[in-house]
């Protein structure tokens with residue numbers, strides 16, 4: 276069955292019920308989260324709005340998120356996944372996931388990335404921010420922005436493009452928005468590789484790559500040329516193990 280045929284939309288009441296069950300934030304923190312998400316949504320649309328037909332308001336976008344703990348997150352997806360959604364990759368961290376199949380919302384948590392920041396940078400941040408707690412908070416907050424922008428890009432993507440393109444586009448887009456906004460970046464090497472591969476596509480095919488990702492018409496020939504760029508050797512280099520995951524694992 277085609278992906279789209281299984282899609283359904285959660286209405287606001289259903290999403291609120293889901294949030295009541297799965298979200299792990301105090302009302303105050305939820306308000307803060309929504310503000311940040313609204314900021315990220317506006318920043319994202321300032322870069323990609325021209326490629327997107329029906330944009331959500333910042334409030335509508337923020338409401339799509341259900342913030343979980345790592346435990347709730349893992350239980351939640353285990354219980355909600357159907358047999359068609361296989362998560363085989365052992366390296367899947369999946370902080371946030373956008374799911375159209377399961378009702379058009381984003382569920383997840385912010386990973387603790389402090390230990391992945393290199394030592395020199397950690398020391399610099401501690402010196403700049405005054406102490407380690409503030410430096411860690413800063414890194415978490417910045418990572419949250421990256422995750423939010425990444426997932427918001429998924430919300431608007433054409434659900435029928437291959438997963439590798441969705442992911443490369445979302446990592447590239449998150450980096451781009453973070454840079455435009457001057458929001459700093461604490462990302463992983465593997466994410467950088469995916470973003471760089473997408474940049475390679477944009478350098479070669481121009482804005483048609485963005486159009487393809489957001490479901491705009493680029494013509495079949497151009498589409499096939501772009502998709503053919505993901506050769507075996509690129510796959511091995513930037514997404515080893517790719518092919519064991521489905522489009523819902525993102």
Ligand SMILES: [Zn+2]
Pocket residue numbers: 425429441442445525
């Ligand atoms: Zn993703």
